[in-house]
Amino acid sequence: MIIYSSNRSAISYFLLLLMRYITLLYLLLSFLSLSAQEKVILYKGKKVSTSPIVEKRDSTGLDPFEVAERVELIFYTSNRMSWKNSAGKNLEELLSDGRLNVPTDSIAGRVELDPTQRTDWQYTLYQSQLCEELMIAGCYEPRHMLVFYGHDNKPFGFIEICISCAGASVSEGLRTFVVCPERMVVLGSMVNQIKEKNSISAIVTTTKSEQQKRKFR
Template sequence: MWWINRNKTPFLKASKIEVISYPMRFKWHEKGGIIEKGELLLDSSHFIDRVILNAELTEKLYHFLFVEESDPEGYSWMCFLPRHLILFYDTKEKIIAFLEVCLSCATSAESEGFKYNIFFTDRIDKLADIFKEAGITYFGENEDLRQ
């Protein structure tokens, strides 16, 4: 089907996978990218949670991104107020891929060449559950959306 892509390179090369939560990024990091030359450009003082996925949760994330499929009639909103970032590191602690997610609208942005099964709002709660199980506690509750 058109929305399926099996490029699993970040999982094949990653020595660890980290999930970070933070308040809506566009309020405190408006300019430029978030990764450059394998380094994170975001100010970590804004991070609320930062966890490394264990083997079980890595498998769940893999399943979510590459095995499960969204309903082709599904939808996403276009708010894109990202609060969660998934980082894939190599053995030298360099970031080799990222996936930034807005759980509110099921929209995401990823590093160049990182392809995965598109997810719509019909599956976004599963990703939030993976984050919760990993120890992420922040999901934008009570956040002031005004600039």
């Protein structure tokens, strides 16, 4: 009886160790399976489509280039947040009752777009398919504004542009457009050409991507 009891205890102890081993093996396999699944999900999340995205165009708002008697590009002396206190994106303060509320000492220059420039701006904002990604920066420090004037020579709308942050604000009623780094690179080039052509003393406009490239040159 003593030998039988001893063998029985040994078998029980062996079975207990075996069950623990099986449990640990199961947990290990489950962890490895979960890790592999997570890697697949992360990989899928990082994949970038090589085909261009389809930009959804706003057909409800007014295309200001079609109706404006003239279009003016305004250069701020510095970003608007520095001279508009804490206005932020309070667009109502910039245009009210047919009057543009931008302090004269905050304007570095203003240029009326010629027909070719108007066409270029209209195409870049509303017709071109430029965006490959829709990421924009969290900042908003606009330095430029397109102002649209009617036949009465009063402004009826504007588009404020923050090229460095890839952002824009469109006044109520005007057609919106997709904002992305690629579009802002083109707008930045157009802005700088006008600046140089008219000898406007304003800070050179660069995008975030261009700034990063210069750091590694």
